[in-house]
Amino acid sequence: MKLHELYPFPEERKSRKRLGRGRGTGQGCTAGKGNKGQNARAGGGTPAWFEGGQMPLARRLPKRGFKNFDFRVTYAPINLDRLFATFAGKTEITLDDIYASGLCSKNVPVKILSRGEGAAVTVEAHRFSAKAAEKIVSAGGKAVILEAKDASEPVSS
Known part of the structure; x- marks a missing residue:
């Protein structure tokens, strides 16, 4: 026997309280809500963040950080060591290869990061860190930066 079987x-x-089912139940008439007032009404009561009318904490504190969530582009990071371990022996790694191998989800922009050693391979991605591109080029390969799909996505240089 386990705990969830008890x-x-x-x-x-x-048995549950049967509210508003007559005075004989002890919860008739006002159904345990008292007489009148905000909390006796349907949908009554104050929200959890209400502070009695004083300026709430969420409005007292300064707002900081990036708030334009709809247009933020999140890249799937892939390091060189993982990339070259997955595609050992290949001379060209396309974006479709990366998606097919399961290194990241489909249709997510990819950024190649520099952990690991470079190799003489042509790699396609949306972005490269400066060191990753340098390692690939110095090893005799090519770092091909793909254009963004629509105008809202930034294109790295």
Whole structure:
């Protein structure tokens, strides 16, 4: 027997409160909400962040950081060591190869990072870190930067 298999017997279970079903139940008339007022109304009560009318904490504190979430481009980072281990012996690594191998999700922009050693390979990606591109080029390969799909995505230089 496990913890999730335990259950109380039917006679041990507490029956629910039947609110508003007459005075004989002890919860008739106002159904335990008292007489009138904000909390007696349907949908009544204050929200969790309400601070009694004083300026709430969320509005007192300064706002910082990047807020333009709809247009932010998130790249899938792939390091050189992982890339070359996956495609050992290949001379050309395309974006379709990267997606097909499962290194990142499909249709996600890819950025190649510099951990690992360079190799004489042609690599296609949306972005390269400066060191990663330098390692690939110095080893005799090529770093091909792909154009962004639409105008909202930035194109690295």
